Amino acid sequence: MTRPQAYANLLERSAQLADVSNATQLLGWDQETMMPRKGAPSRAAQLATLAGVAHGLLTAPEVGDWLAVCEEDPDLDGTERAQVRELRRDYDKATRLPRVLVEEMARTESEALAVWRDARPARDFAAFAPYLARLLDLTRRKAEAYGYANEPYDALLDEYERGMTTEVVRRLFDDLRARLTPLVSTVLERRGTVSSACVRQDLPEAAQAAFGLDVIRELGFDLEAGRVDVSAHPFCASAGHGDTRLTRRYLPDDLRPALYGIIHEAGHGLYEQGLPIEWDRTPLGAAASLGVHESQSRLWENIVGRSLPFCERVLPRLQTHFPGRFDATDAETLYRAVNEVELSLIRVEADELTYNLHVMLRFDLEVALLREELAVKDLPRAWNEATERLLSITPPHDGDGCLQDIHWSMGSFGYFPTYTLGNLYAAQLFDAARRALPDVDALIRRGEFAPLLEWLRANVHRHGRSLAPDALIEQATGRAPSAEPFFAYLQGKFGGIYNV
């Protein structure tokens, strides 16, 4: 086989893999938004079959042959080399896992998820514990199959955040925690000084939906290349280039879940819509990592969406969409309301300031569990002690403690850190964007989001997966990922609001 033929075959196979992946995303989106109740078993079967089809397409022996032919060719240009490198990465990951392990993981995850769904409301950790132990055991075997430099957890991180290591995460998190803890303590002492009353009003759903659409359209989300529907938990699904789907939720008596939910998902969606069309359906055409994806959602949700200039921009629109409801509100009051800090036991309900403490807690416990420094039976105690240490509160039961997240029941160990990495990247990227656009606050105040979006397009989106996350951040910002910009952002913002 000639090299051009082998390379063409790889690209064709990559396109098929992208198509199956996009079809899978559509099926998943439909499951949460449109599917009739009785379609669930059929849909589960379809998703399992498509996963098997994708695995078969990726791990077919001919793919290994084509890769080998291309890798031996010194004449590949830079892009071709990167395409081959990324597909090699996917191929190796997929072929290194023995089929029997993949099947046992899928089966165990499916059982564990069902048990967790009952165990959480029943606050019954003992019921879930044996499944968690089995999943940890399988996860260790998975890490061994993948291989790693220093410790098994590295292999897990690498699945979600390419090239990231336990050591780097620990250094970033230790740094952030050391800075954050005193700030959180002080802000929490002054909790009573900020009120969210102005956004906790009865607001009609239709108006919340229309307002949300207005906002994301102005941010630059292309509604001819996407849509917005309702689901229980908001998410962003990519059904292919030109087809990015967001979902929204809402509370009848609080503006925040709908507004910041849709901005968050639109942040993911803007990234998807900005991925390089010339690399569409190739290995390089995908997002760089979960952490980079999260950086885009958090940048728009928190750094832009919870800024004073943004509040100044949206207040008149709020007054139009909800006649009479915001006439007595000024931008400063709105700004303080959407940045209210509250003590929460639940990660997904946590505010911007305390959120990362929840993530760090999970990271520490995951690493300890993987290393067998922490026994599964001791997890609830360890969780509660860590919560007490970080937030000075103790979960009343495991349902609001170590059973609160779905991730572990799905075998997703190593995923949590990407949330905080996303926050770190977001702040670091926004600092760099501000250097390039010194008047970014004025732009936001005027509703001119295009320059910021263009900066993100040029420095993040258009690179697809051609750079590893840390290299992407370093290239875009001039420095390796660091906790400093994020902490400086938090200190400036919450220090101001809470007069620290």
Added chain:
Amino acid sequence: MTRPQAYANLLERSAQLADVSNATQLLGWDQETMMPRKGAPSRAAQLATLAGVAHGLLTAPEVGDWLAVCEEDPDLDGTERAQVRELRRDYDKATRLPRVLVEEMARTESEALAVWRDARPARDFAAFAPYLARLLDLTRRKAEAYGYANEPYDALLDEYERGMTTEVVRRLFDDLRARLTPLVSTVLERRGTVSSACVRQDLPEAAQAAFGLDVIRELGFDLEAGRVDVSAHPFCASAGHGDTRLTRRYLPDDLRPALYGIIHEAGHGLYEQGLPIEWDRTPLGAAASLGVHESQSRLWENIVGRSLPFCERVLPRLQTHFPGRFDATDAETLYRAVNEVELSLIRVEADELTYNLHVMLRFDLEVALLREELAVKDLPRAWNEATERLLSITPPHDGDGCLQDIHWSMGSFGYFPTYTLGNLYAAQLFDAARRALPDVDALIRRGEFAPLLEWLRANVHRHGRSLAPDALIEQATGRAPSAEPFFAYLQGKFGGIYNV
């Protein structure tokens, strides 16, 4: 390989094929109902990839091996034998077509479709003619590859209506035409005696939608195992057991398209919902044929939905859904209105009486084209002459003549006859149902559709694909497919309405 293992492998592969097919249907449904405009190219790629995946799963050499092992085993029970027979049929059809022919057909159909979309509004047959000629040539090659008993058209019919032959269709159609032509002439002479004025009113879309849902729910369509959305052309898609999706359309000033459109699609949907769950995701679990499918839609749409008892049933509900709009209408007037016969050049707009003349015209021309008894360049003349002969009108241009249907541009020769076969089967099945349920009119008048649905479930739906269409009809009705019951139905109904 042992026979049980080979059989298990065949069923597993069949399940995967069903999953990919259902996923494909969902993608197609989404394309027409939900997909944002810019998602079209991605969706086309996904559909092409899934078609290739399905083809690969079906035609893999191991499938041939498993079939051979099973076919040599004398101990297969009747169901197993039928499963193997149906999968063999699919396998042979898929493997007999050379890959190069499949690809050339796909390419030509795609080009022809694009040309047709412009040629129809431009009334430009000359632009479309070369594509039609190429498609006919490819279709002849396809028929040769499939093989046939008497003539190439048999192979095409067999794709849509298993076991049906040109000879049988011709006999049925000749019989129907001979009976129908004088009836149509007489009715058309008396056209002025029936008015559809009472259903041609401005009716709000939301009320039309709600009314349609009420109607199909009462017919027995399970909305927890399906849903209804809006599309330009109504259709029914099966995204798997428990997930049957109908689409509706509506005109603001005419009740009929929305009402009879949704009943028609619900007829398809009731069939899908009634397919045997124990055969789900196996070869036998599919519908028997296009003609049988159409028999279910037409039975509910026309024989039930356009009956006097049905009009008596729905009139009070119409009056509730559209306050004041039907107060002056009685059931007889409604019945006559929804059965108004009009002379139409366009098949899809034709009424129940004249519809089949349009189908017969296409059948004759398709057969002549395939046999090369009719040259492509002579098609417009032949079309217009046949229209004049059948309906005493001549198309003013080819856009309303031989360019009006999408089917040929998609390479679907042999499809049209299934529409009329569906009508024949429907009348024959309803006759048999009436023998089993002598009070079926009273049941309909009371809105009790369950006994009729149960009869169809028992005699049609639950057989899946285990019987060939003609055997299914014969088993259900006691006689081979015939034009007589359908003509008797038409004569009784339109003879009464038009006082013939």
